[in-house]
Amino acid sequence: MIGRPTRALVIALALSWAPVLAQAEDRPISDFFGHYVGSAMAKTEDSRSLGFEMRDLDVIIEGAEPGGFVLSWTTIRGRDGDKDAKRKTRTMFFKPGVAPNIFGPETQGDPAKGEEVAWSRIDGDTLYTYLMAVNERGDYEMQMYSRQVTKDGMALDFERFHDGERTRKVSGKLKRVED
Amino acid sequence: MMRIKTVLAGLAFMALSVPMAQAQDLPLKAFFGHYQGNGIAESSDSLYFGVTMRDMDVVIEPSAQGFFVTWTTVIRQGGDPNNPDIRRKGTEIEFLPTQKPSVFKSSTARDPLDGGQLAWARISERTLVVYLMTIDETGIYSVQSYARTLTGEGMDLVFRRITDGQSTREVRARMVKVAN
Structure with missing residues (x-):
């Protein structure tokens, strides 16, 4: 027999946990599809200087058969349109992996040959993309990119680790735009 | 005056040449041998659960094309403090040369996204570092690195486990060379 106060406590606890449980469900990859633009602050782990700079970002995520996606991102360092602005674009295709929330490239690279190991995973409302390489x-x-779907668009965090030590962090907000 | 300048230049060259000589990577064969010792493991929850002691045994020996690293770890954790529970873990990996000098790859490397393990090794001066990388079923990666630095009596080991960018375990051990 459960008394009324105990039952009320159980219901209150269940209600307080409900949003957490709802958040824990992984979004489908289609929820991330879209075109996002924004800016971010890059911070270098260098105590000798303030070590930060602003960047403009452009991210496009779109569906690709069979059940995968194409991720394309552009980073502009310096003012876009300036002569010395540096623009870098990267496009990658990810196909479904061994689990529903995991995606991998068409062919995985061999780090022993200087190639890259890449994969993506969805955790809740965040799409993570990883790029790993072994140098000379x-x-x-x-490199870890976390792209969280928000009401307006996307929250981005990028971290670069060298031999396990973080050397760079970039955080930014992007707005979803209509093409 | 010229003689003083020549002497100073000679001293400066000698002072610089020592670090330059130290910076050179040791050949692989310098690490061959059988080493034993013990160490202390700290994890992200060590503040609450304390550190654990472990005994270690490492053999580094040549193979037909490269070299083998075989290591055994005996972990004493939990149970009666006077008679703790004991776990034993053993690993053997063969490494082969790559086109990069001082870098070696595992002979059995498999795509970590398909449940395999990537393993490679590198020599940096007096240290042989072995890396093992896996990706779990949720897509979270883990890189374990074993840095074994030669010392006068054997080697010092620093083991680190990085999980999704966070350091989750560190072990420091001192080992003595017991056989060549």
């Missing part, structure tokens, strides 16, 4: 000296570099 045998150190490894890991």
